[in-house]
Amino acid sequence: MPRWGMVIDLDRCIGCGACVVACQAENNVPINTEDVYHQRRAIAWIRLERYWEGEFPNIKARYIPVPCMQCTNAPCEPVCPVYATYHTNEGINMQVYNRCIGTRYCAVNCHWHVRFFNFWEPKWPDSLKNQLNPDVTVRSRGVMEKCNFCVHRIVKAEQKAKVEKRELRTDEVTTACAQACPTNAIVFGDLDDPNSAVSKLLAQAEHEGRVYRLLEDLGTDPKVYYLKKVDIEAAAEPAAAH
Amino acid sequence: MRYVRVLLFVLVVLVIMAVPLALVLARSYFLAPTAQPVKAQPIQFPHQVHVQAIGLDCTFCHRNATTSAQATLPPIELCMQCHKVIPTQGRPELEKLVAAFEQNQPILWNKVHQIPDHTHFVHSVHLSFGFQCSTCHGDVGAMGKPGVQQVRDLRMGDCITCHQQNGARTDCSVCHY
Known part of the structure; x- marks a missing residue:
């Protein structure tokens, strides 16, 4: 049984936003208009957070892509009154749209703000109607939605493996964001498989002391790992000051 | 005699509660996919x-x-692999198929x-x-x-x-x- 996880190497991330667009297209996420943004009701299963570091002129932009952390002890799960969000045995925090009654407790309880509520029926311009992904349910008004590690891709690969009477191969599945990333900053795979790309990357980065997780101290055991940025200039600065 | 009113009340409540239950059961029975007429x-x-x-x-x-x-x-082309050699005269359903093929229209x-x-x-x-x-x-x-x-x-x-x-x-x- 795989345990899906993700590694995001912030040293490679250039903040291009390809992951955001890929996710939007892959998962039938409605298009956020300016109006929706101002109401703070925009839906983006993975978002790109930008921080400024330092003072002008030595200012640097820092980017952190934030998908759902797929916490092992997810705080969003126990608050759902109808069990519309639950943990699969592959470690994915699933949202069952047809079960959701829209209490939004889960969104309140999520520290990463990666759960989104459909305040309106989703709409697309006519030119985009035929680009909807048939493998993903279009969520109607009144239900929560969130990143689920492109579970339709995982299910499809597992079904393909079943039809071909074999086990799922290492790194056979990848998410839309990882696939779209031009610098391979996002890597997806099985954390329990020592041969998978994520495990190798984590083992190496652990050695370099770069691994951390967002809000790790809350104890929810997120399955999205971040690798710290290697800032050569910052490391050189204290030495230069002397 | 002192329990008659209570009994009556309980009976009425039970009947009222049974109505939505009966409606739900009837709905699931009559709307069952197998109960629908042939499309x-x-x-x-x-x-x-x-x-x-x-x-x-x-x-x-x-x-x-x-x-x-x-x-x-199947696409109509697959039907036509056989049906181009099968006579259509006097068979209105087959004529519809051939017409759809010739007009390049899908069958809905x-x-x-x-x-x-x-x-x-x-x-x-x-x-x-x-x-x-x-x-x-x-x-x-x-x-x-x-x-x-x-x-x-x-x-x-x-x-x-x-x-x-x-x-x-x-x-x-x-x-x-």
């Missing part, structure tokens, strides 16, 4: 002739059933087995575990002129019962994602 199709396609008389396999026409989620309907079949959008059923996996088409679809080969009728409930309870009996996964994300 009208643009061409009255006789499965009987193709399966029983000619002996075609289901997957001869529904070609993607073993490899993909959808069983899929009515879907018989409707599964809601939030449910993902995959044909290939079920077939690879050895289930026959007739397990869910019934003996389509014996269905003649008016069209195909749904013979099995195929609502969530039906799916889950079968999954439990066969030791398949029953958590939500098997079908809902």
